[in-house]
Amino acid sequence: MAMTFEQSENKQFDIRGQICPSSLLVALREVNKRQQEIKAGHQHLTLLTDNRDSTTTIPEALINMGYNVSVVKEGSYYVITVEGQPA
Amino acid sequence: MRYFKMNQEDRQAMMTEIEQLRHQNTVLKTKHHQSLLYIRDKVNQLLGVVGTIPLKPEELDDNTLLELDPIGIVSDAFAQIIDHLRVTNLRLRETHDELQAIFDSASVGIVLIDPNFRILTYNSQAAKQIFRGIDSVGKSCDEGLCHQFCLTDHCLVSQVKASGRRCTSNSIVLKNHQYDVVATPILDNNGDVSRIVTVFTDITERIRSEAALRESEKRLRNLFENTTNLILIVSTNGQIQYVNQTCCNTLRYEQEELYALAIQDIIAPQEKYTIRRQLRMILKSKGQEHHVSTVLQINDGSLVEVEGSIGCQMVDGKPVAFRAILRNVTIQHRMELEMSRTQKLESVGILAGGIAHDFNNLLAAILSNITLARFDLPAENKVNKRLLEGEKAVVRAQHLTQQLLTFSKGGMPVVQDVSIVRLLHDSVRFSLSGSNVESIFSIPGNLWQVKADPGQIDQVIQNLVINSDQAMPDGGKIQISCQNVTISEADRVPLAAGIYVCITIADQGQGISPDMQQKIFDPYFTTKKHGIGLGLFTSYAIVQKHQGHITVQSEMGVGTTFQVYLPAVCQQVDTGKPPEETPVSGSGKILVMDDEEMIRETTAELLNFLGYQVDTAIDGEEAVSLYRQAMDSGDPYQVVIMDLTVPGGMGGVDTMAALQKLDPEVNGISTSGYSDDPVMANYTDYGFKAVLPKPCKINVMAQTIQSLLTR
Numbered sequence: 001m002a003m004t005f006e007q008s009e010n011k012q013f014d015i016r017g018q019i020c021p022s023s024l025l026v027a028l029r030e031v032n033k034r035q036q037e038i039k040a041g042h043q044h045l046t047l048l049t050d051n052r053d054s055t056t057t058i059p060e061a062l063i064n065m066g067y068n069v070s071v072v073k074e075g076s077y078y079v080i081t082v083e084g085q086p087a
Numbered sequence: 088m089r090y091f092k093m094n095q096e097d098r099q100a101m102m103t104e105i106e107q108l109r110h111q112n113t114v115l116k117t118k119h120h121q122s123l124l125y126i127r128d129k130v131n132q133l134l135g136v137v138g139t140i141p142l143k144p145e146e147l148d149d150n151t152l153l154e155l156d157p158i159g160i161v162s163d164a165f166a167q168i169i170d171h172l173r174v175t176n177l178r179l180r181e182t183h184d185e186l187q188a189i190f191d192s193a194s195v196g197i198v199l200i201d202p203n204f205r206i207l208t209y210n211s212q213a214a215k216q217i218f219r220g221i222d223s224v225g226k227s228c229d230e231g232l233c234h235q236f237c238l239t240d241h242c243l244v245s246q247v248k249a250s251g252r253r254c255t256s257n258s259i260v261l262k263n264h265q266y267d268v269v270a271t272p273i274l275d276n277n278g279d280v281s282r283i284v285t286v287f288t289d290i291t292e293r294i295r296s297e298a299a300l301r302e303s304e305k306r307l308r309n310l311f312e313n314t315t316n317l318i319l320i321v322s323t324n325g326q327i328q329y330v331n332q333t334c335c336n337t338l339r340y341e342q343e344e345l346y347a348l349a350i351q352d353i354i355a356p357q358e359k360y361t362i363r364r365q366l367r368m369i370l371k372s373k374g375q376e377h378h379v380s381t382v383l384q385i386n387d388g389s390l391v392e393v394e395g396s397i398g399c400q401m402v403d404g405k406p407v408a409f410r411a412i413l414r415n416v417t418i419q420h421r422m423e424l425e426m427s428r429t430q431k432l433e434s435v436g437i438l439a440g441g442i443a444h445d446f447n448n449l450l451a452a453i454l455s456n457i458t459l460a461r462f463d464l465p466a467e468n469k470v471n472k473r474l475l476e477g478e479k480a481v482v483r484a485q486h487l488t489q490q491l492l493t494f495s496k497g498g499m500p501v502v503q504d505v506s507i508v509r510l511l512h513d514s515v516r517f518s519l520s521g522s523n524v525e526s527i528f529s530i531p532g533n534l535w536q537v538k539a540d541p542g543q544i545d546q547v548i549q550n551l552v553i554n555s556d557q558a559m560p561d562g563g564k565i566q567i568s569c570q571n572v573t574i575s576e577a578d579r580v581p582l583a584a585g586i587y588v589c590i591t592i593a594d595q596g597q598g599i600s601p602d603m604q605q606k607i608f609d610p611y612f613t614t615k616k617h618g619i620g621l622g623l624f625t626s627y628a629i630v631q632k633h634q635g636h637i638t639v640q641s642e643m644g645v646g647t648t649f650q651v652y653l654p655a656v657c658q659q660v661d662t663g664k665p666p667e668e669t670p671v672s673g674s675g676k677i678l679v680m681d682d683e684e685m686i687r688e689t690t691a692e693l694l695n696f697l698g699y700q701v702d703t704a705i706d707g708e709e710a711v712s713l714y715r716q717a718m719d720s721g722d723p724y725q726v727v728i729m730d731l732t733v734p735g736g737m738g739g740v741d742t743m744a745a746l747q748k749l750d751p752e753v754n755g756i757s758t759s760g761y762s763d764d765p766v767m768a769n770y771t772d773y774g775f776k777a778v779l780p781k782p783c784k785i786n787v788m789a790q791t792i793q794s795l796l797t798r
Contacts, residue, residue: 021139022147025157028137032163057139064137065164066171 196287374399447760451782455689500540514548535655558596675725707737
């Protein structure tokens with residue numbers, strides 16, 4: 001039974017202060033570690049970043065990898081949410 | 088520092104060893120550095136592929152770089168990208184197959200064209216319908232598709248190329264088929280038109296159907312507008328939604344004026360309740376057609392009688408609109424009324440005809456005997472006066488019989504060209520004797536004569552004037568006027584085209600209500616306490632038989648006007664001499680033929696009294712024989728009076744024919760108790776020179792014979 005977004009576990013990573021490409025590498029590393037859980041819908045990731053470039057590079061790479069990604073600005077930083085695509 | 092003691096040689100060897108190690112270390116460091124550079128380079132290369140900037144050494148030192156393992160991270164990411172691409176490709180393939188199936192099963196023709204006017208591909212429908220099986224992929228669209236179409240300003244591909252937007256046309260004709268075409272651009276990353284999807288919908292059948300529908304609608308509209316029926320569509324709240332031209336013409340409204348009205352606005356007040364109830368019944372019966380007979384009120388306030396059907400159109404069990412198809416039956420109803428009157432007249436006539444002959448013979452005998460008795464007495468004798476009254480009563484009885492006979496089928500008036508001026512004056516004076524009503528005449532000097540039976544017309548005038556008199560119990564005025572009128576085919580009166588004299592009698596009485604006006608000409612219809620209801624009925628019958636017409640117009644409290652039209656002869660009036668009151672004596676031989684002994688004898692006595700020598704015959708054979716003998720003996724009859732009807736013997740008509748063979752100049756007079764006999768009306772057609780009704784006053788008989796003898 002597929003879990004809803006609200007039901008899935010949220011893993012949050014604060015990568016504020018990091019800039020590309022290291023922020024991208026961290027994001028990729030954390031996604032890679034949990035790819036099964038995220039794709040199964042058991043987990044989703046939220047990345048907090050204050051680097052504007054990262055709001056382009058991270059979503060672009062993750063979308064190519066088959067994830068759903070959204071970016072929301074929260075005051076002085078951005079919240080990038082990563083979840084699996086429904087089959 | 089402590090130094091090991093070693094010999095020179097060992098030291099030298101160790102130094103060499105150290106030097107080698109240093110060298111190796113340098114080489115290893117160089118290699119390590121080169122490896123790290125390689126790793127950084129590859130990482131940067133991979134990051135470039137992922138779409139980001141290269142790593143900066145100050146951002147990530149070598150140790151952290153190795154610890155982070157970016158190649159591992161990126162290659163993991165790549166593995167996922169490749170997996171995602173595989174899934175995406177799979178989905179793309181599926182989507183492509185789906186689109187291809189849709190493309191090929193579309194009922195419209197779809198052709199993909201590049202900006203250089205090349206046909207890239209097309210679906211099955213286009214292959215079948217537009218390209219007709221000819222492989223056209225790769226051909227230019229002007230060659231394979233529209234055949235020089237692109238040279239014109241209407242080329243959709245050119246339009247799409249120029250505008251970058253979707254373009255449409257519904258007037259493209261290819262191989263006798265008309266298409267509705269939509270051309271949509273597919274844009275590349277630069278926003279330039281890379282391909283154009285053209286969708287061809289064959290609208291040939293639709294255009295044909297639309298034209299057929301328009302034609303059918305035109306035909307139906309034509310039918311609707313040209314029918315003589317009134318067609319209305321009314322909304323369920325009573326608003327008029329559609330009316331045809333006949334409806335407008337009949338109701339004397341413009342179409343727009345009617346659309347502003349409700350059905351109740353055109354229903355006569357007395358019918359509104361009934362119609363409301365009928366409409367409710369139609370709704371109850373789920374719109375079923377109901378027969379309706381009602382009265383509509385037209386723009387000028389007058390009324391039109393209509394009959395037909397009303398139903399209600401229902402959709403999903405709910406009423407949408409009432410539809411009414413009605414026909415104007417006003418004239419038909421009037422004619423039915425007229426016909427019913429005629430039938431009533433005929434039935435009375437049959438009854439009257441049955442007894443008239445015998446009754447007239449009896450009256451003739453009574454009248455002759457009274458007349459003869461009077462001549463035996465001095466004029467001042469009391470008995471003579473009583474006999475005179477008796478004689479008058481017989482004449483009145485004769486008039487009554489006459490009146491009844493006018494209803495019979497034959498009962499033709501014995502018409503002659505007469506002036507009605509004196510007749511009018513006499514009738515009116517007679518009818519108003521002792522009345523407080525004043526008569527005012529207005530008669531032009533050039534009034535034509537009429538073809539009329541004076542006795543019958545006298546009855547008509549008397550009946551009308553007596554009614555007028557009685558309508559004004561407190562006195563008043565009756566206007567009697569005459570005028571010459573010419574009726575043409577276009578006039579809406581039930582009269583043949585020709586010339587007529589119209590006699591108008593107008594009173595100032597209480598008037599006749601519209602309901603009553605329809606009935607006043609019916610037999611036995613009367614509003615008078617002691618009336619028998621034959622006066623206007625008789626008048627109507629008489630005027631009809633004169634080929635004339637009688638009308639009534641009345642307004643309550645204002646008065647009533649009757650108009651009598653009688654066929655005219657274009658000859659001005661004469662003074663109309665009244666018949667002599669004293670019988671004219673004469674001399675000569677007269678032959679009287681009648682099967683009734685009583686009549687033969689009294690007639691002979693009357694004629695003897697007048698100075699004539701009389702012989703009698705009981706039938707035609709005897710009359711002819713006597714006539715021949717008299718001729719042969721050189722002492723012929725001057726006049727022969729013949730009864731028209733001789734049961735079992737030769738009657739007047741055959742006798743007259745036989746006599747004419749003997750003597751073409753014979754003075755024959757026909758006489759009959761059947762004054763409705765057509766021979767009496769058209770006696771000259773049978774060779775008679777005159778007619779004498781039975782009974783007949785002696786002075787009329789004397790004058791008639793005298794007029795023949797003095798010709």
